[in-house]
Amino acid sequence: MSVCMVGWSHTRFGRLEENDLEALITEAAADAIADSGIDPSEVDEIFLGTFNAGMESQDFAASLALQLDESMRFTPATRFENACASGSAAMYGAIDAISAGRVRFALVIGVEKMTAASIDKVTESLAKASYYREEAGTGISFPGIFGQLAQRYFQKYGDQSDALAMIAAKNHRNGSVNPLAHIQKDLGYNFCREASQKNPIVAAPLKRTDCSTVADGAAAAVVTDIGTALGMKKAVAFRASQHVNDVLPMSKRDVLAMEAPRLAWSRAMDQAGISLGDLSLAEVHDCFTIAELLEYEAMGLTSEGCGAKAIKEGWTDKGGKLPVNPSGGLKAKGHPVGATGVSMHVLAAQQLTGTAGPIQVQDAELAAVFNMGGAMVANYASILQAIR
Numbered sequence: 001m002s003v004c005m006v007g008w009s010h011t012r013f014g015r016l017e018e019n020d021l022e023a024l025i026t027e028a029a030a031d032a033i034a035d036s037g038i039d040p041s042e043v044d045e046i047f048l049g050t051f052n053a054g055m056e057s058q059d060f061a062a063s064l065a066l067q068l069d070e071s072m073r074f075t076p077a078t079r080f081e082n083a084c085a086s087g088s089a090a091m092y093g094a095i096d097a098i099s100a101g102r103v104r105f106a107l108v109i110g111v112e113k114m115t116a117a118s119i120d121k122v123t124e125s126l127a128k129a130s131y132y133r134e135e136a137g138t139g140i141s142f143p144g145i146f147g148q149l150a151q152r153y154f155q156k157y158g159d160q161s162d163a164l165a166m167i168a169a170k171n172h173r174n175g176s177v178n179p180l181a182h183i184q185k186d187l188g189y190n191f192c193r194e195a196s197q198k199n200p201i202v203a204a205p206l207k208r209t210d211c212s213t214v215a216d217g218a219a220a221a222v223v224t225d226i227g228t229a230l231g232m233k234k235a236v237a238f239r240a241s242q243h244v245n246d247v248l249p250m251s252k253r254d255v256l257a258m259e260a261p262r263l264a265w266s267r268a269m270d271q272a273g274i275s276l277g278d279l280s281l282a283e284v285h286d287c288f289t290i291a292e293l294l295e296y297e298a299m300g301l302t303s304e305g306c307g308a309k310a311i312k313e314g315w316t317d318k319g320g321k322l323p324v325n326p327s328g329g330l331k332a333k334g335h336p337v338g339a340t341g342v343s344m345h346v347l348a349a350q351q352l353t354g355t356a357g358p359i360q361v362q363d364a365e366l367a368a369v370f371n372m373g374g375a376m377v378a379n380y381a382s383i384l385q386a387i388r
Contacts, residue, residue: 003095004229004387005221005236007036008346013217013334014182021056021113022064024218029065029109032220036105037233041071043222044103049080049090049110050338053125055117065109083129083373084287086110087219087341088243088380094223095241104224110342111218122214126337129374131249143211145375146288147203149255153290154205156256156305161205163308164289165193168209168331170311171286174318175328177358182215182334210289215334219342221349230388236349239366240271240383250375260379261298261372268368268381276300279322279383280364281351283344285372286329295370296324318361326351326359341371345382352386 009031011024019027025048033040048062058064062077082089087110094106114122126142127135135145154160169189175181192209195201199208229235244267246253246260253259269275276299284299286292296307301315301322310316316324327333327347330340348367350356356364369382 002226003098003223003238004226005345005349006224006229006232006234007032007038007222008220008349009035010180010219010343010346011217012180013215013336013339015115016216017115019216021058021061021111022067024111024113024216025061025064025109026068028111028218028220029068029107032107032222036222038105038222039071040069042105043072043075043107044105045094045097046075046077046107046109047080047090047094048077049086049088049341050112051081051083051086051129052112052338053128055122055125056113061111065107082378084285084335084337085341085371085373085378085380086338087343088345088371089341089378091221091223091342091345092241092243092380095238098223098225104228106223107220108223108342109218109220110339112336112338113216114214114336115216119214134249134251141203143203143206143288146290147206149375150205150290153256153294160293160308162193163293163311164210165189166311167286167289167292168192170317171325171329171331172209174326174359175332178328178333179357181328181332182213183328183332206288206290212287212330212335215336217334217336217339217343219339219346221342221346232388234353235386235388236352236384237387238382239385240268240381242267242271242381244379246377246379248374248377255376256294257304258294258298258376261295261370261376264379264381265299265370268383272383274366274383276322279366279368281323281326281348281361282368282370283327283348284324284329284370285340286325286331287335287372289331291372292324292329299370323361326361341380344369344371345384348384352384
């Protein structure tokens with residue numbers, strides 16, 4: 001527990017036409033610094049996570065936060081990119097800098113501006129998070145890639161459409177009371193289960209309600225060493241921070257086995273010295289409902305092929321034995337790609353400090369974050385605990 005978050009912020013996620021990329025960055029940064037109680041001049045380095053890949057014309061974004069305050073001019077700032085896990089990549093960059101003793105206060109920002117681009121452009125940009133020449137470059141979209149994963153899973157373990165609809169319904173139910181969420185509406189199981197004009201098939205067997213949203217948004221955190229954090233008004237410590245990357249081509253691995261996510265989870269549990277049953281909640285990467293189902297198995301909640309049991313028996317509901325995505329997850333909260341990893345850590349910190357409002361999990365003591373880039377390629381698993 002050598003590194004802690006001591007301040008954080010989170011913009012609303014969704015179609016934020018009034019906010020460009022710079023406005024999202026400066027809003028999140030200003031609010032996180034103010035929340036921590038430090039002065040902007042005390043920020044030693046800035047770590048910014050964003051994917052972009054052509055969705056936003058301003059590609060060189062790391063220094064935009066420097067315009068927040070005159071005292072921040074000349075502060076080192078670096079962009080981190082690891083597909084949908086770009087925000088966690090930035091967070092772990094800050095953790096490394098603090099652990100090395102090179103930085104005292106780090107400002108971590110995750111951001112994405114997606115809605116200014118056309119849907120075709122967004123689809124093309126997200127496809128670049130795959131092994132392009134063999135996967136998306138052949139004309140398969142990212143939803144298509146996860147649709148294929150769902151098909152393989154169904155072929156091996158039977159049709160799990162009921163379970164996927166239950167995951168979607170759970171996350172929309174949770175998101176309906178999250179004031180930061182893109183979709184604040186409880187859609188219900190029946191709507192999520194059946195294909196319709198309002199819920200069409202996107203990439204069989206996945207329907208629109210199985211897919212995360214295209215959204216704008218940002219989240220930020222101030223991170224410092226534990227000695228400094230203990231003298232501040234609040235502190236959420238990293239009991240574990242594990243990063244595991246796999247080879248990019250899906251043809252070179254068994255994607256259903258979730259080997260890299262399993263390894264990230266097991267290493268995080270070992271580092272924290274805990275078991276899955278010790279966790280109060282988890283925020284996981286439900287870019288598609290099939291991803292959340294597979295993550296139940298990767299974390300060890302169920303054995304391979306039995307992930308449906310967790311959702312059907314209510315284990316992952318807000319009042320279940322391990323609430324998963326009480327925020328609504330990417331499915332309802334939204335998935336502004338580079339913001340997602342920082343968002344997950346911020347929302348977990350709010351849970352652990354009892355400040356999560358209507359999405360609060362009762363008596364939350366330990367939280368897990370699992371953020372994934374690409375199709376199980378970049379995997380980040382954190383275990384968090386409030387110490388102040």
